[in-house]
Amino acid sequence: MAFFAAVNNWLKHFAYELQGEFLLALKTIAAVFRRPFYLPEILEQMHIIGVGSLYLVILTGIFAGQGFALAFSVELADFGAKNYLGRIMAIAIIRELGPVLTGLMVAARVAAGITAEIGSMKSSNQLDAMVAFGIDPIKKLAVPRLIALIIMLPVLTIICDFISLAGSWVIAKYIAHVTTTVYLSAVRDRLIFGNLFIGLLKPVVFSFIIAFISCYKGFTSGGGTKGVGRATTESVVISSITILVVNFFITKIVFSQLKGWL
Amino acid sequence: MIELRHIHFSYTDKPILKDVSFVVEDNESLVIMGPSGSGKSTILRLILGLEQPQQGELIIDGDNICTMKEKNKRKLRKKIGMVFQAGALFDSLSVGENVGYYLLEHTNMTLKNVSEKVVQMLGFVGLDAEEIIDTLPDELSGGMRRRVAIGRALLSTNPMIMLYDEPTTGLDPKATENVLNLIMKLHQEKTIASIMVTHEIIDALRVANRFIVIWAGEIAFDGTLEQLRSSDDPRVKEFLRPFLSSFTEVVQKRFVEGIATENNSASL
Ligand SMILES: Nc1ncnc2c1ncn2[C@@H]1O[C@H](COP(=O)(O)OP(=O)(O)O)[C@@H](O)[C@H]1O
Ligand SMILES: [Mg+2]
Numbered sequence: 275m276a277f278f279a280a281v282n283n284w285l286k287h288f289a290y291e292l293q294g295e296f297l298l299a300l301k302t303i304a305a306v307f308r309r310p311f312y313l314p315e316i317l318e319q320m321h322i323i324g325v326g327s328l329y330l331v332i333l334t335g336i337f338a339g340q341g342f343a344l345a346f347s348v349e350l351a352d353f354g355a356k357n358y359l360g361r362i363m364a365i366a367i368i369r370e371l372g373p374v375l376t377g378l379m380v381a382a383r384v385a386a387g388i389t390a391e392i393g394s395m396k397s398s399n400q401l402d403a404m405v406a407f408g409i410d411p412i413k414k415l416a417v418p419r420l421i422a423l424i425i426m427l428p429v430l431t432i433i434c435d436f437i438s439l440a441g442s443w444v445i446a447k448y449i450a451h452v453t454t455t456v457y458l459s460a461v462r463d464r465l466i467f468g469n470l471f472i473g474l475l476k477p478v479v480f481s482f483i484i485a486f487i488s489c490y491k492g493f494t495s496g497g498g499t500k501g502v503g504r505a506t507t508e509s510v511v512i513s514s515i516t517i518l519v520v521n522f523f524i525t526k527i528v529f530s531q532l533k534g535w536l
Numbered sequence: 537m538i539e540l541r542h543i544h545f546s547y548t549d550k551p552i553l554k555d556v557s558f559v560v561e562d563n564e565s566l567v568i569m570g571p572s573g574s575g576k577s578t579i580l581r582l583i584l585g586l587e588q589p590q591q592g593e594l595i596i597d598g599d600n601i602c603t604m605k606e607k608n609k610r611k612l613r614k615k616i617g618m619v620f621q622a623g624a625l626f627d628s629l630s631v632g633e634n635v636g637y638y639l640l641e642h643t644n645m646t647l648k649n650v651s652e653k654v655v656q657m658l659g660f661v662g663l664d665a666e667e668i669i670d671t672l673p674d675e676l677s678g679g680m681r682r683r684v685a686i687g688r689a690l691l692s693t694n695p696m697i698m699l700y701d702e703p704t705t706g707l708d709p710k711a712t713e714n715v716l717n718l719i720m721k722l723h724q725e726k727t728i729a730s731i732m733v734t735h736e737i738i739d740a741l742r743v744a745n746r747f748i749v750i751w752a753g754e755i756a757f758d759g760t761l762e763q764l765r766s767s768d769d770p771r772v773k774e775f776l777r778p779f780l781s782s783f784t785e786v787v788q789k790r791f792v793e794g795i796a797t798e799n800n801s802a803s804l
Contacts, residue, residue, distance in 0.1 A: 399620040399621060400625075400626055400627070402581070402584075402620060403624040403625075405613075406620075408613060408641070
């Protein structure tokens with residue numbers, strides 16, 4: 275019975291967290307449209323998120339693109355279908371790899387940073403000090419991070435897409451011996467509205483996930499330095515898993531709705 | 537005037553404050569003492585409206601903060617200057633930006649005007665503005681951080697009451713002296729009421745003329761220094777015992793000072 279009690283506890287905890295995150299999400303979205311607007315904070319966060327994650331996203335993009343291209347090219351060669359490499363890579367990268375890898379990398383780096391920063395502000399009473407001076411921490415901290423993520427995550431994803439496609443081009447040309455013209459025209463073949471739409475919808479949704487989970491974990495962290503450490507780990511783990519799960523559902527739902535355009 | 541009426545409060549299931557009532561008049565200087573974890577900081581958080589009591593009323597200048605909307609609470613907080621435990625300075629902002637925080641956020645004052653006021657304020661709290669205005673709070677000593685925090689609270693608003701949470705905890709004797717002198721100067725020169733929360737009894741005895749001892753969430757004592765010394769409450773005795781020798785010394789010192797300055801100020 276201890277097992278059921280544990281499951282019950284876990285479910286309760288899960289429901290409680292979900293409710294908290296949902297409430298924070300509502301408050302944050304409401305605050306986006308209310309004055310004052312903290313433009314300098316938004317720009318600062320865009321810089322931290324964008325520039326800070328760039329190398330990580332580029333590195334991931336190159337190696338993931340090359341790895342997939344290598345695996346696919348061998349398989350396609352068996353069917354004499356090497357010329358389709360560009361199509362497969364374009365679909366895989368733009369719809370799935372680019373958004374998911376970028377989302378996970380930014381979740382690892384940025385979600386950890388946001389939770390640690392807000393958590394340590396909480397444990398040193400800086401959040402209370404803000405409130406005491408008439409500043410709403412959700413407006414001042416959560417909103418700029420959310421907006422910066424909504425802008426920067428798609429940009430990083432596009433960069434990741436390009437780098438991955440370039441990486442797989444290297445494999446196509448020098449290892450699979452597909453000519454550049456054939457590879458590029460195959461890629462272009464798949465640069466259609468449906469794919470691009472999914473490829474850009476995902477990072478926008480992921481940016482909400484990262485922002486809400488990381489801010490929530492920061493605002494609710496407790497128990498001093500140790501508590502902040504735990505909240506940071508949880509923030510990365512939960513936002514990564516959520517991204518993977520939501521990614522699946524977006525692909526599934528959008529796929530069935532956008533069938534004609536894919 | 538601040539009035540707590542039968543406040544009951546808990547964060548989780550465990551009751552933290554049980555039926556706490558007291559009144560702080562304008563110009564009064566009150567010290568709340570008690571061991572760590574007895575609920576002292578919680579009282580200040582309630583007064584600021586950062587927490588909501590489960591039962592009871594908290595009246596500030598005639599308004600019940602417990603039933604207020606957030607927007608009105610924000611207005612009310614302008615009357616209160618809060619110095620958090622360890623200062624709670626914004627560690628990503630410079631000392632100058634910390635002290636000018638309220639003006640920078642809420643007014644259209646030019647940067648030049650704000651920085652003039654900041655320099656003036658840093659001078660008032662006894663710090664060398666030129667030297668520290670552009671440094672980050674991390675680079676300051678504990679005592680300097682408290683004084684910056686006091687400056688930030690004063691420049692924010694025109695507080696009618698200052699709340700100090702453990703302003704001298706962890707400071708060396710010299711820094712303690714400086715901070716206590718600043719607190720007393722504020723009380724006397726600017727006639728701002730103050731509530732100081734501390735578990736450092738000796739510091740408490742220096743600044744106040746009224747004392748509250750809080751023990752396990754209940755008010756165990758509320759009165760003057762003389763009444764405190766002769767209190768029969770076992771909780772008060774237990775709390776005072778470790779300090780008894782220095783306590784007597786301070787009381788005697790204050791009596792002597794009191795007699796010496798009786799002609800000028802009857803209140804202290
Ligand atoms: N955010 C919180 N959540 C749960 N319990 C808390 C919280 N803050 C303080 N407490 C508990 O409330 C009690 C009183 O805390 P506090 O008012 O900070 O005491 P003091 O300032 O007298 O040391 C302590 O037992 C503390 O553990
Ligand atoms: Mg405390």
